[in-house]
Amino acid sequence: xxxxxxxxxxxxxLLNALKVGARRSASDASDPIQVFINDRRVGQLNGGGTETxxxxxxxxxxxxxxxxSEDGVMLGGLSAPEYGHRSCRIPLSxxxxxxxxxxxxxxxxxxxxxxxxxxxxxxxxxxxTSVVPAIVRRPPSVIIPGMRAVAFxxxxxxxxxxxxxxxxxxxxxxxxxxxxxxxxxxxPWAAPLSDVAKLEQQxxxxxxxxxxxxxxxxxxxxxxxxxxxxxxxLSSTQETVVSSVLTVKQxxxxxxxxxxxxxxxxxxxxxxxxxxxxxxxxxxxHSLIIANDRLSKEMxxxxxxxxxxxxxxxxxxxxxxxxxxxxPEKSMVARQAEAAQPTQSSQAVEAKPGLARLSPTTxxxxxxxx
Amino acid sequence: MIxxxxxxxxxxxxxxxxxxxxxxxxxxxxxxxxxxDRVVSQALPILLDRATGYTKRFLxxxxxxxxxxxxEKFILRWGAEYLEQFLVCGRSEVPCRPLFLLDSLVAKQxxxxxxxxxxxxxxxxxxxxxxxxxxxxxxxxDALVALYRHCYGLGPGEVIAATGLNGSxxxxxxxxxxxxxxxxxxxxxDEVGISExxxxxxxxxxxxxxxxxxxxxxxxxxxxxxxxxxxEPEHYPCLSRRQWEEMFSQxxxxxxxxxxxxxxxxxxxxxxxxxNNGTPTVEKPEVQLHVHP
Numbered sequence: 001x002x003x004x005x006x007x008x009x010x011x012x013x014l015l016n017a018l019k020v021g022a023r024r025s026a027s028d029a030s031d032p033i034q035v036f037i038n039d040r041r042v043g044q045l046n047g048g049g050t051e052t053x054x055x056x057x058x059x060x061x062x063x064x065x066x067x068x069s070e071d072g073v074m075l076g077g078l079s080a081p082e083y084g085h086r087s088c089r090i091p092l093s094x095x096x097x098x099x100x101x102x103x104x105x106x107x108x109x110x111x112x113x114x115x116x117x118x119x120x121x122x123x124x125x126x127x128x129t130s131v132v133p134a135i136v137r138r139p140p141s142v143i144i145p146g147m148r149a150v151a152f153x154x155x156x157x158x159x160x161x162x163x164x165x166x167x168x169x170x171x172x173x174x175x176x177x178x179x180x181x182x183x184x185x186x187x188p189w190a191a192p193l194s195d196v197a198k199l200e201q202q203x204x205x206x207x208x209x210x211x212x213x214x215x216x217x218x219x220x221x222x223x224x225x226x227x228x229x230x231x232x233x234l235s236s237t238q239e240t241v242v243s244s245v246l247t248v249k250q251x252x253x254x255x256x257x258x259x260x261x262x263x264x265x266x267x268x269x270x271x272x273x274x275x276x277x278x279x280x281x282x283x284x285x286h287s288l289i290i291a292n293d294r295l296s297k298e299m300x301x302x303x304x305x306x307x308x309x310x311x312x313x314x315x316x317x318x319x320x321x322x323x324x325x326x327x328p329e330k331s332m333v334a335r336q337a338e339a340a341q342p343t344q345s346s347q348a349v350e351a352k353p354g355l356a357r358l359s360p361t362t363x364x365x366x367x368x369x370x
Numbered sequence: 371m372i373x374x375x376x377x378x379x380x381x382x383x384x385x386x387x388x389x390x391x392x393x394x395x396x397x398x399x400x401x402x403x404x405x406x407d408r409v410v411s412q413a414l415p416i417l418l419d420r421a422t423g424y425t426k427r428f429l430x431x432x433x434x435x436x437x438x439x440x441x442e443k444f445i446l447r448w449g450a451e452y453l454e455q456f457l458v459c460g461r462s463e464v465p466c467r468p469l470f471l472l473d474s475l476v477a478k479q480x481x482x483x484x485x486x487x488x489x490x491x492x493x494x495x496x497x498x499x500x501x502x503x504x505x506x507x508x509x510x511x512d513a514l515v516a517l518y519r520h521c522y523g524l525g526p527g528e529v530i531a532a533t534g535l536n537g538s539x540x541x542x543x544x545x546x547x548x549x550x551x552x553x554x555x556x557x558x559x560d561e562v563g564i565s566e567x568x569x570x571x572x573x574x575x576x577x578x579x580x581x582x583x584x585x586x587x588x589x590x591x592x593x594x595x596x597x598x599x600x601x602e603p604e605h606y607p608c609l610s611r612r613q614w615e616e617m618f619s620q621x622x623x624x625x626x627x628x629x630x631x632x633x634x635x636x637x638x639x640x641x642x643x644x645x646n647n648g649t650p651t652v653e654k655p656e657v658q659l660h661v662h663p
Binding site: 003006007010011013014015017018019021024026027031034036039040041064066068069070071072074076077078079086088 | 411414415418439442443446447449450453454455457458459460461462463506508509510511512513545546549550552553554557560561563565600601602629
């Protein structure tokens with residue numbers, strides 16, 4: 001039981017330590033920060049009030065980079081990518097560590113910068129510079145009415161005060177002597193009463209004027225508030241309009257690019273089609289040229305054959321004529337044969353082109369029929 | 371029979387539906403570091419149990435597990451170590467699924483030849499005390515300097531003399547030891563799981579048989595130092611007397627001296643006296659374990 005309790009307490013302590021995290025470190029800002037690469041301590045990043053750097057080039061691949069305080073508490077770190085770079089910012093109670101890790105085929109590199117927390121004066125200056133631009137950015141036309149209202153109110157108040165003061169002073173300098181219904185001996189309090197009444201009236205007037213001034217001031221303040229709200233709305237509207245304009249410009253640019261791309265695509269298609277048709281035409285022309293050449297050759301061959309046949313015919317006629325002189329009967333037969341031959345030869349000659357046209361198979365078939 | 375830690379944890383948590391919801395959220399994608407922090411901070415117990423469970427499984431499968439309180443504390447300690455690294459590096463891994471990222475981190479650690487320093491002798495109270503000190507010395511300069519005190523009984527001035535420091539480095543030694551006494555030692559005992567009862571038991575053993583206690587401590591220290599010296603850069607090897615002499619006389623590599631001599635018993639004896647211009651005023655140091663700082 002005691003051991004179970006002991007184990008449970010131990011687990012709770014570990015969880016609490018994890019929840020507290022870097023805050024459980026007892027090191028102060030001036031202590032150096034230990035740098036661990038791949039669970040090996042490789043150096044330290046000096047703390048303190050100045051910006052310091054730590055750079056290291058590792059011949060081996062970097063898996064992880066951790067920072068620990070001098071008392072061993074984990075302050076931060078990162079897991080390095082397989083290839084490429086990764087960076088992060090580690091806050092340390094106002095201070096900051098900017099870490100960049102890079103891996104490539106030659107190894108890895110680590111670059112860490114310790115940025116101390118800015119001092120009090122620096123923070124105040126930053127606050128002031130962040131406020132001033134906001135005021136400067138507000139259009140001067142908004143500021144002026146507000147200032148005018150405040151100035152008017154102040155002037156009115158000053159005039160009132162001066163008027164009252166002067167009135168009082170004139171009253172002191174030239175006190176009025178009203179006609180008294182009774183003699184001063186009889187009613188010594190009558191004059192003071194009138195003065196009192198006058199003073200009361202003046203007080204009432206003053207109170208009324210003060211009330212009016214306060215109302216005016218309140219009205220002016222409300223006006224200022226409305227003006228500020230309007231300006232805020234205007235700023236947001238302006239920002240919206242600017243962003244819309246940017247968006248529209250971007251869309252127009254994209255459309256232009258898109259339409260340009262479409263035009264280019266159509267052009268390319270048309271050109272491709274034209275080129276294809278041109279190539280087809282060229283191919284057809286080429287084939288026609290080849291066919292024409294072939295036919296020309298065939299024609300030449302046929303003409304040559306025709307000439308040869310004519311020559312043969314002439315030589316055959318000469319032979320026949322010589323044989324007719326030696327044997328008249330034979331010559332008669334030869335003449336008849338000769339008479340038939342030219343027709344046959346002419347028919348043969350005439351038939352030859354036809355033969356040239358007809359295939360051998362066709363010629364043999366027609367001869368059989370004869 | 372002692373219940374295992376996992377059974378205790380599971381039976382302790384009565385709100386199962388909430389755990390199921392949290393577990394489901396851990397399986398979903400988180401896109402920003404802030405979202406990662408928010409999701410995991412609500413689920414630390416679940417994540418710790420998961421990392422602890424994986425460590426237990428590793429020990430089982432490598433034949434190193436025994437059902438006792440020492441092993442339960444061991445896996446809790448290393449589960450917390452893994453979880454601490456996960457909480458830091460997980461922020462830079464977004465977008466990710468936190469639960470599976472933790473699984474991958476633990477698996478990567480367990481895929482190494484020696485993910486942690488494990489030995490049955492390191493699970494005794496003395497072993498856990500020394501393993502805790504040396505493990506902390508690997509990541510904390512305060513604990514590293516304190517090793518000279520715990521192992522050899524050296525004070526800050528003797529440490530400065532033994533390591534040949536001067537100037538600002540020597541001032542730092544005082545600060546390290548002071549902070550260790552104030553908070554570092556107790557936090558280490560808490561995070562290692564050494565109870566007051568166990569510390570008293572150690573002191574009792576030392577009083578009963580100092581020599582045997584110190585020789586046993588030296589044996590365990592040598593074993594653990596060999597493992598934790600791997601936390602040093604690779605260019606921190608053991609040196610000969612002449613090489614140490616040159617380093618001391620030239621005055622360079624202060625960090626080398628502080629880190630290596632604290633984690634190497636042999637080099638501590640080899641380089642003894644060089645810090646006093648080569649004239650040792652006291653005998654060579656031997657292990658005289660001091661439990662308290």
